[in-house]
Amino acid sequence: MGSAQKYELPFKLNNPKLLHNLSFVHGEWKKSKSGKMFEVVDPGTGKAWTECPTNDASDVDDAVQSSHKCFEGYRKISPRQRAQMLFKWDSLIRENREDIATILVYETGKPRAEAYGEIDYSTGFTWWFAGEAERIQGSVFTPALPDRRVFTIKQPLGVAAALVPWNFPIAMILRKAGAALAAGCTMIVKPSPETPITVLTLAYLADKAGFPKGALNVLTTDLDKTPELSEALSRHDLVKKVSFTGSTRVGKLVAKICSDNLKKVTLELGGNCPVLIFDDANIDQAMGQIFALKYRHAGQACITANRIYVQSGIFEKFLERWNAETKKIVVGHGAEKETTMGPVTTARGIEKALALVEDAKKKGAKVHMGGNKVSKNGGYFFEPTVITGVTADMDIAKEEIFAPVCTFLKFETEEEVVKAANDTSMGLASYCFTKNVDRLWRLFENLEAGMIGLNTGNSSAAESPFGGIKQSGYGKESGKDVAVAEYLITKTGTFTLEEQA
Numbered sequence: 001m002g003s004a005q006k007y008e009l010p011f012k013l014n015n016p017k018l019l020h021n022l023s024f025v026h027g028e029w030k031k032s033k034s035g036k037m038f039e040v041v042d043p044g045t046g047k048a049w050t051e052c053p054t055n056d057a058s059d060v061d062d063a064v065q066s067s068h069k070c071f072e073g074y075r076k077i078s079p080r081q082r083a084q085m086l087f088k089w090d091s092l093i094r095e096n097r098e099d100i101a102t103i104l105v106y107e108t109g110k111p112r113a114e115a116y117g118e119i120d121y122s123t124g125f126t127w128w129f130a131g132e133a134e135r136i137q138g139s140v141f142t143p144a145l146p147d148r149r150v151f152t153i154k155q156p157l158g159v160a161a162a163l164v165p166w167n168f169p170i171a172m173i174l175r176k177a178g179a180a181l182a183a184g185c186t187m188i189v190k191p192s193p194e195t196p197i198t199v200l201t202l203a204y205l206a207d208k209a210g211f212p213k214g215a216l217n218v219l220t221t222d223l224d225k226t227p228e229l230s231e232a233l234s235r236h237d238l239v240k241k242v243s244f245t246g247s248t249r250v251g252k253l254v255a256k257i258c259s260d261n262l263k264k265v266t267l268e269l270g271g272n273c274p275v276l277i278f279d280d281a282n283i284d285q286a287m288g289q290i291f292a293l294k295y296r297h298a299g300q301a302c303i304t305a306n307r308i309y310v311q312s313g314i315f316e317k318f319l320e321r322w323n324a325e326t327k328k329i330v331v332g333h334g335a336e337k338e339t340t341m342g343p344v345t346t347a348r349g350i351e352k353a354l355a356l357v358e359d360a361k362k363k364g365a366k367v368h369m370g371g372n373k374v375s376k377n378g379g380y381f382f383e384p385t386v387i388t389g390v391t392a393d394m395d396i397a398k399e400e401i402f403a404p405v406c407t408f409l410k411f412e413t414e415e416e417v418v419k420a421a422n423d424t425s426m427g428l429a430s431y432c433f434t435k436n437v438d439r440l441w442r443l444f445e446n447l448e449a450g451m452i453g454l455n456t457g458n459s460s461a462a463e464s465p466f467g468g469i470k471q472s473g474y475g476k477e478s479g480k481d482v483a484v485a486e487y488l489i490t491k492t493g494t495f496t497l498e499e500q501a
């Protein structure tokens with residue numbers, strides 16, 4: 001593992017060859033031109049356990065040239081061969097599930113069971129996109145003129161760049177790279193500074209799966225150099241597409257930069273997702289689904305429940321059950337067996353959660369439990385927190401919380417709650433629970449979000465189009481046709497037949 005010997009590795013892998021800490025460019029492990037490195041920290045202890053190259057704008061061209069060179073050949077490989085490489089990659093990831101889960105625990109902080117969950121969810125993408133590779137099709141059109149023939153073909157766009165977050169590093173890479181590689185594009189990934197190692201492991205396995213050199217390059221960097229590196233990638237002439245997952249603020253910057261060259265962009269941005277639980281809901285179902293959704297990765301998912309609206313008839317009963325279940329949560333290091341909720345991934349996450357709780361308290365909200373940082377072995381732990389009396393003017397109702405803080409709001413009518421739920425600039429996901437089929441249908445149509453969970457808190461899947469509306473972004477990832485289409489161009493052919501003699 002390169003220069004990382006100066007750190008004590010806090011875990012052992014069955015297959016130590018999986019562990020790499022240098023950037024991966026054209027099949028080689030590379031330092032940055034500056035030689036600078038940054039540390040990767042275990043959020044469960046706050047201790048660094050390895051380091052990675054701090055790449056900057058000067059490192060971009062080499063990686064892009066490699067990806068472009070590779071693209072010239074990769075675009076001509078048959079879709080069946082691309083599918084076979086994706087299948088091989090998929091099976092290598094599954095074979096190394098235990099080790100990848102270990103790395104994930106020490107990068108993100110999530111408990112081991114959740115790390116397995118992420119890997120199983122993520123291999124859905126490699127599996128799915130392997131199937132999609134052979135189903136890329138053009139169309140034949142009926143022309144208005146008798147001697148004319150009109151048809152389209154789909155072709156890969158070229159080199160794509162993926163700017164990815166730290167909360168689901170495996171899922172976010174495989175969702176983007178799976179679609180790109182199936183389409184015949186090559187990809188450069190810039191992982192988040194918190195989670196480069198899992199991404200480098202995936203690149204190592206992609207290489208072993210037979211993808212040609214340059215098909216999947218990875219450039220790591222720290223927080224300071226992230227804007228510079230991301231901009232250089234997004235502006236490079238040979239990069240034809242940028243896929244970004246992260247905050248709305250940064251997503252707007254990426255869109256602006258890409259608009260200079262009219263580059264294609266997919267933006268999967270922030271959420272402020274409402275949950276609506278009606279008096280006639282199956283409470284067991286709503287409890288189970290929303291509890292898992294909210295506390296998954298200590299509340300750090302873009303599609304998590306940010307505002308939980310419960311109708312007045314069941315409000316007290318629902319809250320009582322929620323509090324009782326919340327008390328059972330065991331906060332600890334993700335590698336400990338008894339842990340059911342890990343730390344948040346960054347120290348910044350703790351500061352934000354504390355500020356949001358403080359603002360809510362000042363404006364009259366009641367904290368039923370939690371609200372504080374937990375001091376434990378130097379990790380970034382936060383108490384599972386339950387707050388009621390939340391109102392629309394509180395920051396906690398307006399911003400993405402990204403911490404295990406549950407905010408409950410009481411409502412009376414469907415009309416009132418739909419209005420409140422939609423009163424946000426975001427539109428990623430919404431969830432509703434009711435046994436009234438007509439109402440369920442109305443909610444599906446009236447809630448303003450790209451994904452609506454109807455009596456479910458889990459609508460993420462390889463076969464389902466994933467993406468938001470409003471300021472939660474545009475473009476779809478995963479799902480039939482739409483996800484691969486983000487990496488394709490459509491070319492129209494018009495052909496005139498010679499008149500017969």
Ligand SMILES: O=CCCC(=O)O
Nearest residue numbers: 167168301302303460
């Ligand atoms: O945090 C965003 C992604 C979560 C998911 O894919 O379900």
